Amino acid sequence: MIHIDRSGFEPDIEWINKTDALTRQLINAPDAPTRNQIIDDNQVIWGELKDFLLSISNEKCWYSEAKDKYNHLHVDHFRPKKIALGIDKKDKGGYWWLAFTWTNYRVCGGAGNVRKRDKFAVRNNKSNDPNTPIEDELVYFLDPCEEEDVLKITFNPKGEVTPIKTTGWDFERADYTIKGLNLNFKKLKEARQDVWVEISTLVSETQNLMDLNDANPSVFRRGQIKEKLKQIKDLVKPSAEFSATVKACLVSTGLPWASKIAA
Structure with missing residues (x-):
């Protein structure tokens, strides 16, 4: 995992306008089933951005740095759309309002994306609506878009990803990420x-x-x-x-x- 610097990158205005309109629909939807239907009906949206996202990372998976060793590359929602499973594996509420927000997207190899699915544990300050800042969350998954996060793991001669530390919060996050993303595939x-x-x-x-x-x-x-x-x-x-x-x-x-x- 290396830091993915998105500064200076922006999808084209047509895509932004289209997804802004969909996000407004989600916010104005009367209930969860209606929101879910809007998301399901527009799943092609994030796929349209795949080539753009790959251009930011030199065609590499944002988590593993692999180009073809990690199966077909997917557009991953870092914060899951509908369900977010905590450490206890119970649903704490998905991030539906970020379904069409490009900064919530990461490129992920299939082996990792399938393992990750709806996992997204938050230690404190879980956000459950667009009015609660996600910036206040203490999340378990390391994020390749956060420069500090990529410093919490390293590699050994066996090709294994390992946490830099052996105890503490940094270890918990690294261990959760390695297992949750199948990084030792x-x-x-x-x-x-x-x-x-x-x-x-x-x-x-x-x-x-x-x-x-x-x-x-x-x-x-x-x-x-x-x-x-x-x-x-x-x-x-x-x-x-x-x-x-x-x-x-x-x-x-x-x-x-x-x-x-x-x-």
């Missing part, structure tokens, strides 16, 4: 493990060349080092699959130059 772990091996090999080869060049400097060897560093930097780019895993591997080496690239 078998194919994901295997793909991240392959990336870890690839970057570890590159780091080892680079360090060996650096040591040799320090003992016996050569222009040719300096060129080799430059090429290895470029390969590593390409794997760290936001457009690369599993770039967060690459960064975790670089930091784990303890080498100052590798950590600097990961920063």
Whole structure:
């Protein structure tokens, strides 16, 4: 998971006007069945935004960073539309008024979206209507759109996602997210493990060349080092699959130059 920066991105005005009108219908609806029918009748709306959302994340799942290892990519409602299951697995009330709000959308691989479904636990200040600010909620799911949230998980050589901490609220959120989004899905772990091996090999080869060049400097060897560093930097780019895993591997080496690239 890496931070998804949505600043500077906005759907086209026609889509915004259409969804604003639907949101007004939801707010003015007399009861929940009517609201649900409006949502059901307009399910194509968020699908229309899929390509736009993918353009923000370099075609990657916003949660897993996978492009095709996490099954078909879906448009996920971060806060569920009709039902929101708490820690006790009981419905605490969905976020119907956000059904057509694009900032509530995330791109998610099918394996994660199916697991997530209606899960959305809130520790405090649960919002149940458009007049109660969602900004006051203490939610369990880590949000890729929140820069601080992505810092609460890391990766290991087995390709597994793990919480940074072992206790406390940060641990609870990370653990809930990893399990609730199926982030240790078998194919994901295997793909991240392959990336870890690839970057570890590159780091080892680079360090060996650096040591040799320090003992016996050569222009040719300096060129080799430059090429290895470029390969590593390409794997760290936001457009690369599993770039967060690459960064975790670089930091784990303890080498100052590798950590600097990961920063």
